[in-house]
Amino acid sequence: MSVWLENAIARGQGADDWLAPKRTQALELLAKTAWPTRKTEAWRYTPLRSVERSPAKASTVAANLLPTSVADLSAIELVFVNGRFDTTQLTDDLPEGLSITLGKNLSSGQQGEALANISTIKPERHLFGLINDVLSQDVLLVSVAEGVHITQPIRISSLSSQGVESHTRVFVNLAPNSRLTVIEDTHAQGDSLTTAFVEYQIASNAYLEHYRFALQTGNNVSIGGSHFNLLDHAKMHSTLVGFGSDLTRIDTDIIHAGKFADAKLNAMYLLDGKELFDLHATVEHAMPNGTTEENVRGIVADRSRSVFNGRIHIHPDAQKTLAELNNRNLLLSDRAEINTKPELEIYADDVKCAHGATVAQIDKQALYYLQTRGVSRARAQVMLNFGFINELIDLMPNAALAEWVRPMIRERFLQMEVN
């Protein structure tokens, strides 16, 4: 057992608020969970030393942190500062059919309903998900009413001051035939430890456009998950952009709990220095006629390390499933490390399922072609690396976000080149 975990458990005990029943459940599960070692499959390539050594402490000191500004993005801002939801940054002028509230402000009847949903989508196996169950102060509940299309995106920012440990939790409910865009963003000032988990219930015929940005670098530990439950004919399109840090770990779970659901996930990560980035993506096809398309691309430079575990599980009832998983990696240095593991488990016989993982160095033919046009080798390398990621940026449905993240990625390539 780790000191850090013991300490977290101790802090989670005794609170007597509306979330107490969930905490008790999570504490029971945690008591039975061993602290991961190299032998724990889910953490095999991701040591937790940086969690145990993290100097971050929970803080109640108020801090004035604002979300990053994104040109041409007019979002409904949901801001957590050091784990606490900042109500002052929320507009009181929400569109019709959209409700946003902290659980503690609900009636006890509504709280009971919320308790019945929370943690049902996020699988129990995520250790830090359980820690988040125990340590998050409240749950922010976002809900779109039936048939309502919210055109303005919602952005959830988890912001941390230097040296602060914080835990944020959100549950998003899309009623049948509704539409919503949600952007998850995490930012910290260094020496922080953040867990940020969001669950999405996507009812029949609803559509979620989703983004998760994990762009904090440096001495930060950032662990979180986005978990999606798709009912009949529900659709989702998710984009994940990550840079590494001391430790960045993201778990995504896509659950086809209804028929004819459709999920797309495009993930890209660019690592430099000694950064570590770990993405575990799991897709459960429990019902028939679902489609999943996952494109995951990573570029690792210097002494950085990436871990990708892509699991697709097709249950016996999930006939006529179409699932595709593709992980492509570029290795820019001999000392960088890529760990990639596609995992297919198929129990239905009438499905189409494909997966592939490649690790490559830069395409020499393309490099030569660019050079024959007068482009220097160094510049050509940057162009090709950028192109490898740019393909996925081009697929982002939100143009303002694409134009915001594109120059940041370009900037990162230039840094990766210098090293």
Place this chain on the structure above:
Amino acid sequence: MSNTQSLLTIEELYASVEEKQIIKGLNLDVKPGEVHAIMGPNGAGKSTLGYVLSGRDGYSVESGSAVLDGQDLLEMETEDRARAGLFLAFQYPVEIPGVSNLEFLKASVDAQREARGEEAITSAEFLKEAKAACKQVNLPVSFLKRGVNEGFSGGEKKRNELMQMLLLKPKLCILDETDSGLDIDALQVVAEGVNSQRSADRSFIVVTHYQRLLDYIKPDFVHVLSDGKIVKSGDASLALELEAQGYAWLQKEPAEDELEG
């Protein structure tokens, strides 16, 4: 002509690929404004010549020289050869998804302007030029936004090569089997584009297996490349002769290796 300074002089060039000698004592002299056709059977070293002159990795020069406009080509990096005025139109242009054609073209033009000590062209000005070039080679302007050659048909790729040539304005263009895979209409578009670029100070080396392209791009000289060297040279009529008789009569022994490509 004889007192005009040469644009390209290749003397006694020997070059190999993966330790196999392909170019075996090649000599060629190209003066400004001339169009030279190089014909020959498969495996003669036609494509290799373009790769060696442009400095492709894996193609090593054993001996001999190649001088472009007074500069020793073989000592230069690939990008510097391009900046010195060499352009190779590929037989199989490379697809680069994620890098837009426009970005690629501008990076090329910028690099070459910078090498000449000129200021970078503004994006707006470049877009105007690129659109005009698109029109000239009969490619829709939307192709500027697509990934470099990504999903282009064979003809579209060749026209894209031509567009690069129009924008880069090289001194010496090597067209490597530009006619391969083109139907007659596409061939005419490409030939017209090349012909529009012929001038007193720009030269062409047209590498081709078939005489057909030379109906549209009239060469000043025709050379037959066989087993790594030029075995016969003549004027445009030589191409017709080759068309009628094939290459066999020029070869000491049949070329067995099929390393072309």
